[in-house]
Amino acid sequence: SAVISQKPSRDICQRGTSLTIQCQVDSQVTMMFWYRQQPGQSLTLIATANQGSEATYESGFVIDKFPISRPNLTFSTLTVSNMSPEDSSIYLCSVERTGGDEQYFGPGTRLTVT
Amino acid sequence: SQKIEQNSEALNIQEGKTATLTCNYTNYSPAYLQWYRQDPGRGPVFLLLIRENEKEKRKERLKVTFDTTLKQSLFHITASQPADSATYLCALPLRGGSYIPTFGRGTSLIVHP
Numbered sequence: 001s002a003v004i005s006q007k008p009s010r011d012i013c014q015r016g017t018s019l020t021i022q023c024q025v026d027s028q029v030t031m032m033f034w035y036r037q038q039p040g041q042s043l044t045l046i047a048t049a050n051q052g053s054e055a056t057y058e059s060g061f062v063i064d065k066f067p068i069s070r071p072n073l074t075f076s077t078l079t080v081s082n083m084s085p086e087d088s089s090i091y092l093c094s095v096e097r098t099g100g101d102e103q104y105f106g107p108g109t110r111l112t113v114t
Numbered sequence: 115s116q117k118i119e120q121n122s123e124a125l126n127i128q129e130g131k132t133a134t135l136t137c138n139y140t141n142y143s144p145a146y147l148q149w150y151r152q153d154p155g156r157g158p159v160f161l162l163l164i165r166e167n168e169k170e171k172r173k174e175r176l177k178v179t180f181d182t183t184l185k186q187s188l189f190h191i192t193a194s195q196p197a198d199s200a201t202y203l204c205a206l207p208l209r210g211g212s213y214i215p216t217f218g219r220g221t222s223l224i225v226h227p
Contacts, residue, residue, distance in 0.1 A: 004157075033214065040219070041219060042203070042216075042217045042218055042220065043158070043217040045208060045214065045216065092158075094157070096214075101146065101148075101163050101213070102148065102160040102163060103150075103158075103160060103205075103215060104160070105157030105158050105159070106157050107155070107156055108155070108157050110155075
């Protein structure tokens with residue numbers, strides 16, 4: 001299994017500001033994933049982050065709003081830019097087990113935008 | 115992409131009974147289906163995976179069935195305990211041939227002592 005940590009665990013931010021969320025994994029992984037879970041909703045994939053290449057974004061998510069960095073095989077950051085109250089959500093980082101048959105998730109970052 | 119339907123109403127059962135949760139999906143038949151458990155304030159935790167050529171999978175008190183004709187999976191917890199109270203998420207491949215999961219909204223299970 002993989003142990004994933006995220007920072008911060010929660011934050012309250014002002015409208016129009018940006019927040020960078022960090023994800024650290026205890027082992028080297030090829031792909032890291034960023035999900036969003038809005039209140040009462042399912043987890044929605046934002047993007048897939050590969051080391052050494054641009055992140056791949058899902059429909060409805062753009063790099064200008066959610067820039068992602070992947071500087072090495074154990075770390076990634078997701079920035080939520082120019083925040084609005086609609087960005088209030090839980091943001092989760094995940095990695096897949098080798099073979100791809102299960103995902104390991106971090107504890108999530110609970111973001112509230114006022 | 116897949117549409118995944120899980121009962122949004124919480125399931126309340128008495129300790130010791132069997133809990134049965136349902137996951138229905140549309141569109142293409144997935145190569146596999148996963149179930150995860152999510153506790154409040156935590157990320158989902160993987161429980162079981164069942165492949166398209168498997169009818170049933172068991173792990174301790176958990177049992178999952180997969181009916182590709184009905185496009186449905188059932189998730190059973192036998193001899194349920196209050197510690198089983200959580201939200202259970204069904205997940206399928208985001209796209210055909212992909213290992214990246216897309217998730218249903220989940221069903222909340224509450225086991226009463």
